[in-house]
Amino acid sequence: MLESIKNKLSDTLKSPMLNQPANANVNMPERIISLVIGALITYQGVKQIIKHPAIALQEAVIGGYLLYRGATGVCPIYSSLGKDSTDTPAISIYERIIVDKPREEVFSFWRKLENLPRFMKHLASVEEQSETLSHWKANLPGEILKLSWNAEITREEENSYIGWQSVEGSMIDNAGKVEFKDALNGMGTELLIEISYFPPAGSLGQGIAKLLNNLFEDMIRKDITNFKHYVEGEEYQTFINSSSFVEKMQNTFKKATD
Template sequence: MKNPARKLPVRMSAGRQGASPQQVIRCAAMLGGTLTAFIGCRRGGLLGSLLAGIGIAIFSDSAKQHAVTARKASLAGRQNRTVHLESSVNINRPPEDVYAFWKDFVRLPEVMSFVDDIKATDTGYTHWVAKGPLGTSVEWFSEVVEDEPGKRLIWRSLNGSDIDNWGNVAFHQDAGSGTNLIVNLNFEPLGGVAGSAVGHFLEGIENSVLTENLLQLKTYLETGEIPTSQS
């Protein structure tokens, strides 16, 4: 991965598109196959059976191609969607302790199931590695852009990353000595270059995953033990 440079995330939206020429051709072929099979069945005899067989073959082949195209389009849609995660948890530890754990980003993979590894760099950035399919990975560099000790952390990805992302964490003291931790995470594929690894990564993260991870963090900070059920 290239050396990171500063970059602000840019939101992108895709407009509606009409049917492509290939889609029109496939639909016409499916209709033609259906009509040919119908005529063959109505005609009967050897020629009718031949026509019916040809019509069924045309329809089946066109339907398979349509299914493959639809699956690719669905995957592309997942790969290019912006994912926003937000969750919170109350932790029976003072804000300073919760902040100290989170500020040490390299420890987050201990409780974050969708992050494999985080390393600090000599330039003050952090290098994140997330899981992809078949041994692939999604990687990005991040920098802290706002740091209020014990209160708030805001970070964002840098140029050269596989995916744009930014997040913020707020540490609010509750009525006692505990902390209400509020986490916001955002992931946005780079326009037109999202690969299967990025799509796989985005497909596997949602609010329920973040909530489960924050509960693991709560258990760890309150008991000193990480739940063995983490996946």
Template sequence: MELWAATTIRQPVSRVYGHWRHLENLSTFMTYIDRIRPTGERTSHWTAITPFGHRLEWDAELTDVVPDRQLGWRSVGEAELPNCGRVRFDPAPDGVSTEVRALMVFVIPGTELGGMISRYFGDTPNELLDDDLHRLKQILETGEVVLSDGAPWGKRSRKEFPQRPAQPLSAGELARGAPA
């Protein structure tokens, strides 16, 4: 499965690249990335939680590192979900902003997990990466991700699909708080 998306962020290339280069920041805007722990100068350990609650872990290495321009990576070893990707950071024509173009490729295994992942993503897998880049844009431009009432507790609310139309939370929902 190949995912691609692009956005323009009103921040200089060095800031956008720097935020992404600190891989532990990816979990703040990528929906299914739970944690990334650097293990070396170009290596890291990734943990993801699928929409079905299945935990995936793999090691990755940076492959194409061009400061303030591009980052590439690939999974190494025995990854349950082999993957690779690249993100480019280009100055936008306005001279202030950064154009971000991301590509991610996943090898969906022929297992039961692979079938579930394929069915879940359906015809619109690029929307997931597009939404991730939109959250990155919000973080870098405003300092936070704006949440709808359908997901008032951010990533912890994954079990709340589908979202309902915007409306205030009920007293019971406020009392329950974020799901554990």
């Protein structure tokens, strides 16, 4: 039954019915979370309807309320408080790390966007569709739901800078940039990383939403930190010895010397 609920949720999220009406006071990411959590709470209530009917009824009311706000984009509580969450601020993360690898090599690895899920656990996959366009899939905390969006490279400077952002109409607004510099000691590469997301959890109350937002932000920070451990570890060394990466590096150095 739980799998059936997940499938129905997936179909609903892809449906044109999930548009943002004029009177909406709940943003799209928060609506998605409302649908997911509402469905799960309702499912828990149905399972307990015989043994614990009072609890089941309580969960059905809560689940139904969340499903309503997710399906309609309207929160009666927000309306009574005059609150509008359709302009939720983004999660913005800034990190500076130094890795013990040459700048050209680090840039080439990062520029191949399909490599990102190798160390970014909040990403399920990145599929490059052209030189500038790519399709991203991300896992929400707990792998409750997978979301996807298209992004494009907005600025690129060979071995120095990569900037990207989600294309218009994407389910998630995402943007990022990475600057690559030679480390001051002449050994390794300094990376200045900035990644922004409009949080999938929005501001769904002060309990569940805060938990999900914090988890999602922590995941991204750990992913960035994990890059240093990954790129200086054995798994990375095995990967760069593969023919595809060696060929990519050879092409990069050839361009630099032409």
